[in-house]
Amino acid sequence: MCEERILPEPHRYAVCAPDGIPIKEFYKEVFDEIFVFFHPFIKPKTIDFELFHPDTYPSRNDIRDNGEMVTWKQFLSFSGIENFKQLDIGLRTNILGLREQFEDRNAAILIEKAILKNSIAPPNEGQLPEFVMNNVLKEITNLGHNWLWIGDEFCTERKLNYITDLIKDNNKLDDGKNLFTHDNSILITTHWDSHFSLLCSDRQTLKHLVTTCNLEGFYCTEATEIYWSLSKETLEYIGG
Numbered sequence: 001m002c003e004e005r006i007l008p009e010p011h012r013y014a015v016c017a018p019d020g021i022p023i024k025e026f027y028k029e030v031f032d033e034i035f036v037f038f039h040p041f042i043k044p045k046t047i048d049f050e051l052f053h054p055d056t057y058p059s060r061n062d063i064r065d066n067g068e069m070v071t072w073k074q075f076l077s078f079s080g081i082e083n084f085k086q087l088d089i090g091l092r093t094n095i096l097g098l099r100e101q102f103e104d105r106n107a108a109i110l111i112e113k114a115i116l117k118n119s120i121a122p123p124n125e126g127q128l129p130e131f132v133m134n135n136v137l138k139e140i141t142n143l144g145h146n147w148l149w150i151g152d153e154f155c156t157e158r159k160l161n162y163i164t165d166l167i168k169d170n171n172k173l174d175d176g177k178n179l180f181t182h183d184n185s186i187l188i189t190t191h192w193d194s195h196f197s198l199l200c201s202d203r204q205t206l207k208h209l210v211t212t213c214n215l216e217g218f219y220c221t222e223a224t225e226i227y228w229s230l231s232k233e234t235l236e237y238i239g240g
Contacts (some may be wrong), residue, residue: 007156013184014155016177016191019226023198031187031200035210036228037217038084039123039195040069040131041115052121060130060170067121069131070120071216079114081107084218088195088229094126094169097193102230126192128173133188135213136199140186143205150176153192191226 015025023034042052044232047066051058058066081087090107092098115122140148141163148166149189151158155178164174173179179188186205190197196217199209209215225231 007154008155010156011184011188014149014158014178014180015153016189017226019191021225022222023224023226027200031142032202033198033200033206033222034220035206035215035217036220036224037132037199037210037215038072038198039125039127039129039197040071040216041075041123042121042130043068043070044119044121048068049119050119060173063130064134064170067130073216075114075120078118080110081114085229087111091122091125091195092193092229094122095193097125097182102117123195125195126177126190127136127188128177128179128197130170132213132215133170133173134167134189136209136215137163139209139212140181143186143208144187145181145183147182148179149182151178151180152176153178178182194226 010185012030017023023093027034042063044067047058047062050056072087075081076083076136079087080091083200086104086107088103089098089104090111093103093105093108094111111122113121113163124233137148146163148161148163149158150161150173153176158178159175160182161172161175177190177192183203186209188197188199199206199215201209210217223231
Protein backbone atom coordinates (compact mmCIF):
# COMPACT_ATOMS: atom_id res chain seq x y z
CA MET A 1 0.00 0.00 0.00
CA CYS A 2 1.43 3.35 -1.06
CA GLU A 3 1.81 6.01 1.62
CA GLU A 4 0.07 9.28 0.75
CA ARG A 5 2.56 12.12 0.70
CA ILE A 6 1.27 15.63 1.28
CA LEU A 7 3.54 18.60 0.66
CA PRO A 8 3.86 21.05 3.55
CA GLU A 9 2.60 24.59 3.13
CA PRO A 10 5.20 26.71 1.29
CA HIS A 11 7.14 29.44 3.07
CA ARG A 12 5.28 32.63 2.23
CA TYR A 13 8.50 34.65 2.02
CA ALA A 14 9.57 32.42 -0.88
CA VAL A 15 6.55 32.00 -3.19
CA CYS A 16 3.99 33.96 -5.19
CA ALA A 17 0.57 34.60 -3.73
CA PRO A 18 -2.04 32.29 -5.32
CA ASP A 19 -5.19 33.52 -7.02
CA GLY A 20 -8.43 33.59 -5.07
CA ILE A 21 -7.06 35.44 -2.03
CA PRO A 22 -6.05 39.09 -1.57
CA ILE A 23 -2.29 39.37 -2.04
CA LYS A 24 -1.70 41.35 1.15
CA GLU A 25 -3.75 38.84 3.13
CA PHE A 26 -1.55 36.00 1.87
CA TYR A 27 1.61 37.84 2.96
CA LYS A 28 0.19 39.12 6.25
CA GLU A 29 2.80 39.19 9.03
CA VAL A 30 5.48 38.37 6.44
CA PHE A 31 5.64 41.53 4.26
CA ASP A 32 4.15 44.95 4.98
CA GLU A 33 3.74 46.09 1.38
CA ILE A 34 3.56 44.59 -2.09
CA PHE A 35 4.15 46.38 -5.38
CA VAL A 36 2.91 44.94 -8.67
CA PHE A 37 5.41 45.84 -11.39
CA PHE A 38 4.67 45.34 -15.07
CA HIS A 39 6.85 43.34 -17.47
CA PRO A 40 7.88 45.73 -20.27
CA PHE A 41 7.31 45.02 -23.94
CA ILE A 42 10.46 44.36 -25.97
CA LYS A 43 11.67 46.53 -28.86
CA PRO A 44 14.48 44.76 -30.78
CA LYS A 45 17.30 47.07 -31.85
CA THR A 46 20.20 44.97 -33.12
CA ILE A 47 18.37 41.66 -33.07
CA ASP A 48 15.88 40.32 -35.62
CA PHE A 49 12.23 40.71 -34.63
CA GLU A 50 11.49 37.46 -36.47
CA LEU A 51 13.45 35.55 -33.83
CA PHE A 52 10.72 36.15 -31.25
CA HIS A 53 9.06 32.77 -31.72
CA PRO A 54 9.18 29.74 -29.39
CA ASP A 55 11.82 27.84 -31.39
CA THR A 56 14.19 30.78 -31.82
CA TYR A 57 13.36 33.05 -28.88
CA PRO A 58 16.41 35.10 -27.82
CA SER A 59 18.01 34.62 -24.41
CA ARG A 60 17.69 37.12 -21.58
CA ASN A 61 21.23 38.35 -22.19
CA ASP A 62 20.54 38.81 -25.92
CA ILE A 63 17.40 40.83 -25.18
CA ARG A 64 19.15 42.90 -22.51
CA ASP A 65 22.06 43.73 -24.80
CA ASN A 66 20.23 44.08 -28.12
CA GLY A 67 16.82 45.53 -27.29
CA GLU A 68 15.08 48.24 -25.36
CA MET A 69 12.00 48.20 -23.18
CA VAL A 70 8.64 49.68 -24.02
CA THR A 71 6.62 50.49 -20.91
CA TRP A 72 2.92 49.76 -20.57
CA LYS A 73 2.28 53.50 -20.52
CA GLN A 74 4.13 53.91 -23.81
CA PHE A 75 2.23 50.99 -25.32
CA LEU A 76 -1.08 52.58 -24.36
CA SER A 77 -0.11 55.73 -26.27
CA PHE A 78 -0.07 54.03 -29.69
CA SER A 79 -2.11 50.83 -29.31
CA GLY A 80 -5.64 52.11 -28.77
CA ILE A 81 -5.83 50.30 -25.42
CA GLU A 82 -7.59 52.50 -22.87
CA ASN A 83 -5.89 51.63 -19.57
CA PHE A 84 -3.70 49.13 -17.73
CA LYS A 85 -6.64 46.96 -16.76
CA GLN A 86 -7.69 46.50 -20.37
CA LEU A 87 -4.08 45.87 -21.38
CA ASP A 88 -3.68 43.15 -18.75
CA ILE A 89 -6.94 41.49 -19.81
CA GLY A 90 -5.92 41.69 -23.47
CA LEU A 91 -2.54 40.11 -22.77
CA ARG A 92 -4.20 37.34 -20.75
CA THR A 93 -6.73 36.81 -23.53
CA ASN A 94 -3.96 36.33 -26.07
CA ILE A 95 -2.38 33.51 -24.05
CA LEU A 96 -5.77 31.88 -23.36
CA GLY A 97 -5.31 32.68 -19.68
CA LEU A 98 -8.92 33.64 -18.97
CA ARG A 99 -12.29 31.97 -19.09
CA GLU A 100 -14.28 33.06 -22.13
CA GLN A 101 -16.65 35.30 -20.16
CA PHE A 102 -13.70 37.38 -18.92
CA GLU A 103 -11.87 37.70 -22.23
CA ASP A 104 -11.58 40.94 -24.19
CA ARG A 105 -11.09 39.94 -27.82
CA ASN A 106 -11.07 43.54 -29.01
CA ALA A 107 -8.18 44.40 -26.68
CA ALA A 108 -6.35 41.27 -27.78
CA ILE A 109 -6.68 42.29 -31.44
CA LEU A 110 -5.50 45.84 -30.73
CA ILE A 111 -2.43 44.46 -28.96
CA GLU A 112 -1.60 42.13 -31.85
CA LYS A 113 -1.97 44.93 -34.39
CA ALA A 114 0.26 47.29 -32.38
CA ILE A 115 2.87 44.58 -31.91
CA LEU A 116 3.11 43.76 -35.61
CA LYS A 117 2.97 47.37 -36.78
CA ASN A 118 5.76 48.47 -34.42
CA SER A 119 7.84 45.24 -34.40
CA ILE A 120 7.48 44.92 -30.65
CA ALA A 121 7.46 41.63 -28.77
CA PRO A 122 4.93 41.24 -25.95
CA PRO A 123 6.14 40.63 -22.39
CA ASN A 124 6.51 37.03 -21.32
CA GLU A 125 4.05 35.64 -18.80
CA GLY A 126 5.22 33.73 -15.76
CA GLN A 127 8.86 34.78 -16.08
CA LEU A 128 10.83 37.54 -14.43
CA PRO A 129 11.16 40.37 -16.98
CA GLU A 130 14.25 40.73 -19.17
CA PHE A 131 14.48 44.45 -18.48
CA VAL A 132 14.23 46.14 -15.06
CA MET A 133 15.70 43.21 -13.14
CA ASN A 134 19.32 44.40 -13.22
CA ASN A 135 18.34 47.76 -11.74
CA VAL A 136 16.49 46.00 -8.93
CA LEU A 137 19.33 43.55 -8.30
CA LYS A 138 21.93 46.31 -8.18
CA GLU A 139 19.83 48.31 -5.73
CA ILE A 140 19.36 45.25 -3.52
CA THR A 141 23.15 44.98 -3.29
CA ASN A 142 23.27 48.68 -2.35
CA LEU A 143 20.99 47.81 0.56
CA GLY A 144 23.64 45.41 1.84
CA HIS A 145 22.57 42.07 0.38
CA ASN A 146 25.05 39.95 -1.56
CA TRP A 147 23.11 36.72 -2.04
CA LEU A 148 19.69 35.71 -3.33
CA TRP A 149 17.92 32.38 -3.29
CA ILE A 150 16.32 31.36 -6.58
CA GLY A 151 13.44 28.92 -6.19
CA ASP A 152 11.07 27.10 -8.50
CA GLU A 153 7.34 27.85 -8.55
CA PHE A 154 6.56 26.34 -5.14
CA CYS A 155 10.14 26.69 -3.89
CA THR A 156 10.53 22.96 -3.33
CA GLU A 157 13.93 23.43 -4.96
CA ARG A 158 16.09 26.50 -4.42
CA LYS A 159 19.67 27.57 -5.07
CA LEU A 160 21.76 30.32 -3.49
CA ASN A 161 23.25 32.76 -6.00
CA TYR A 162 25.69 35.64 -5.69
CA ILE A 163 23.79 38.70 -6.90
CA THR A 164 26.70 40.06 -8.94
CA ASP A 165 26.70 36.81 -10.93
CA LEU A 166 23.00 37.26 -11.70
CA ILE A 167 23.63 40.82 -12.89
CA LYS A 168 26.43 39.70 -15.21
CA ASP A 169 24.50 36.73 -16.55
CA ASN A 170 20.75 37.34 -16.66
CA ASN A 171 20.21 33.87 -18.14
CA LYS A 172 20.64 32.51 -14.61
CA LEU A 173 17.25 34.04 -13.79
CA ASP A 174 15.66 31.31 -15.89
CA ASP A 175 16.36 28.91 -13.01
CA GLY A 176 13.25 29.94 -11.08
CA LYS A 177 10.27 32.18 -10.46
CA ASN A 178 11.08 33.34 -6.93
CA LEU A 179 14.03 35.43 -5.74
CA PHE A 180 14.42 36.18 -2.06
CA THR A 181 17.14 37.50 0.21
CA HIS A 182 18.82 35.20 2.70
CA ASP A 183 17.20 37.05 5.62
CA ASN A 184 13.75 36.70 3.96
CA SER A 185 13.23 40.47 3.94
CA ILE A 186 12.76 40.97 0.18
CA LEU A 187 10.90 38.78 -2.32
CA ILE A 188 10.61 39.14 -6.09
CA THR A 189 8.12 36.66 -7.49
CA THR A 190 6.02 36.14 -10.61
CA HIS A 191 2.71 34.39 -11.17
CA TRP A 192 2.73 31.61 -13.77
CA ASP A 193 0.29 33.16 -16.29
CA SER A 194 0.69 36.88 -15.50
CA HIS A 195 2.66 39.60 -17.28
CA PHE A 196 3.82 41.23 -14.07
CA SER A 197 5.78 40.36 -10.94
CA LEU A 198 5.43 41.19 -7.25
CA LEU A 199 8.02 43.01 -5.16
CA CYS A 200 7.49 42.43 -1.45
CA SER A 201 9.21 43.93 1.59
CA ASP A 202 8.72 46.43 4.41
CA ARG A 203 7.29 49.85 3.55
CA GLN A 204 10.54 51.82 3.64
CA THR A 205 12.54 49.31 1.60
CA LEU A 206 9.79 48.86 -0.95
CA LYS A 207 9.31 52.58 -1.47
CA HIS A 208 13.05 52.98 -1.94
CA LEU A 209 13.27 50.18 -4.53
CA VAL A 210 10.20 51.32 -6.47
CA THR A 211 11.40 54.92 -6.64
CA THR A 212 15.08 54.25 -7.28
CA CYS A 213 14.42 51.60 -9.94
CA ASN A 214 11.57 53.58 -11.54
CA LEU A 215 9.26 50.57 -11.54
CA GLU A 216 6.00 50.84 -13.42
CA GLY A 217 2.99 49.42 -11.62
CA PHE A 218 0.97 49.97 -8.46
CA TYR A 219 0.89 49.25 -4.73
CA CYS A 220 -1.53 46.56 -3.63
CA THR A 221 -4.56 47.58 -1.61
CA GLU A 222 -6.16 45.26 0.94
CA ALA A 223 -8.41 43.91 -1.83
CA THR A 224 -5.92 43.45 -4.69
CA GLU A 225 -5.72 39.90 -6.05
CA ILE A 226 -3.59 38.32 -8.77
CA TYR A 227 -6.42 38.84 -11.27
CA TRP A 228 -6.66 42.51 -10.31
CA SER A 229 -7.69 43.63 -13.80
CA LEU A 230 -11.00 41.78 -13.43
CA SER A 231 -11.83 43.67 -10.24
CA LYS A 232 -13.95 46.84 -10.09
CA GLU A 233 -11.83 48.35 -7.35
CA THR A 234 -10.03 51.61 -8.06
CA LEU A 235 -6.26 51.29 -8.13
CA GLU A 236 -3.74 54.08 -7.76
CA TYR A 237 -1.29 53.40 -10.55
CA ILE A 238 2.35 54.36 -10.38
CA GLY A 239 3.96 55.23 -13.70
CA GLY A 240 0.82 55.70 -15.74
